Amino acid sequence: MKNIKSAQVKKIDNVGRxxxxxxxxxxxxxxNGDYVEIYENGNEIIIxxxxxxxxxxxxxxxxxxxRDNFICHECMDKLKGI
Known part of the structure; x- marks a missing residue:
């Protein structure tokens, strides 16, 4: 692991959070409400x-x-024309 500024040990609750x-x-x-990206990298989970x-x-x-994605107005206009 590189460039680690801080670390903590946390327990996963009964629903995986x-x-x-x-x-x-x-x-x-x-x-709160922002999206995060979650990656699996070998034996690490990266958020x-x-x-x-x-x-x-x-x-x-x-x-x-x-639906958990983002669409710009330009592409949305193009989709409406299909």
């Missing part, structure tokens, strides 16, 4: 703040949430 410490959420500017982008063109502007 862990609580991210408040100071870590504050440092990464993660708010990263999700930077929302359009699932079709990766645009970062004018996004609308739809």
């Amino acid at each position: 862990i609580q991210i410490p408040k100071y870590m959420k504050n440092n990464l500017k993660i708010k 990263k703040k999700h930077n929302a982008s359009c699932i079709f063109c990766e645009n970062l502007d004018s996004l609308t949430a739809f």
